Amino acid sequence: MPGRFNFGALRQQAVAYLIAGVGAALAIAVSFASAIYEASQPKDIKQIATGQPFDTGRWTVVARRAEFGKQMQGLPQTQQNRLMVELDLTNRxxxxxxxxxxxLELATPPAGLxxxxxxxxxxxxxxxxLHPGMPERVIAVWTWPPGAPPPPQQLRFKIASQIYKERDNLYGAPNWFDGPVVATLDMPVDIRDAAAAGK
Known part of the structure; x- marks a missing residue:
């Protein structure tokens, strides 16, 4: 006599698959909600000063000076205004x-920067x-958008972090990833000439 189809076993298997699917969906939802919550919480943002070393994760940063104008010693000449910030960077x-x-980003950049x-x-x-463990003095240069007003004589910058993960979510490999802003920096800006100052 042919065996009867076991509907009870099929039902149990379907229920098991359903529970597993619901559990996986719930885990994903909880993980997503947790990420949203963490991203929405304000982090402690430090206020640092010119000349003060600051650890951003991947980099140690020391801001030295800032100036604004067309002609800057040691840089290629141009007819456009530029904002220059001199930094010491160490790759950690x-x-x-x-x-x-x-x-390093301006807290309130002009449109088009x-x-x-x-x-x-x-x-x-x-x-x-930049090579690991070798401090290097560099100059960050922003070309100022034509028609934009010059920066104030005191300019605020935001300093972002980079975070190391032993296993990323996509490939499961170690890497560095962009993190949140961890500090702000107020720097005096040397306006080099009257034209740059908008006078």
């Missing part, structure tokens, strides 16, 4: 990297990457 990771482009170019202070060469 184990690999050469150029991940400093998002490290692009990311800065970085030059070596010692020879004005464009920075390609």
């Amino acid at each position: 990771s184990a690999a050469t990297t150029a991940s400093y482009a998002r490290l 692009q990311r800065p170019m970085f030059y070596l202070a010692r020879d004005s060469a464009l920075v390609i990457g």
